[in-house]
Amino acid sequence: MTDRSNRRVEGSPATHGAGSPQIGRLGAQSAQLAGHPVIVMVQPDTHSYVGRDGHRLIGDSTEFAVREHGARPIAxxxxxxxxxxxxxWQAHLTYATDELLIHFPGGSVMYDGTMPTTANWRAAAASSRGIVMITGPIAAVSAIEPVIIGGRASWIRLPLICE
Structure with missing residues (x-):
């Protein structure tokens, strides 16, 4: 069973790499991208500033925090x-309850919520070398593809423990 003693961020989110209360509104969506099982972080209150030329001027706070801990841009x-x-990094997924818990390096909680999965996703995740997490200014599931294709997303491969 997963140790639940370190599930909540204590103190200001700024001390954990996230200077915005948006981090508490994250959602997680399981998906497949080019044959890879992935976790896509969805945040209804994302903020990004894009210049007239389409280039990102300021990315969102969650993506910034994840990049500060090793994420790379999707190209x-x-x-x-x-x-x-x-x-x-640590990621724990409990299939029976769909509970997903992700910790930043150092143990601070990045995500504590649910993420339903399919049998195909679980099988692909079990045979992969960790799970890819995607972040970016993804305000809804319908925004995943445009953000990724537009080069405004980041990825990081996490160790995943499933039970």
């Missing part, structure tokens, strides 16, 4: 997501 059409899971 379409390359969806190979090379490498091993990032050190010190």
């Amino acid at each position: 379409p059409p390359d969806f190979s997501f090379p490498g091993d899971p990032a050190p010190q």
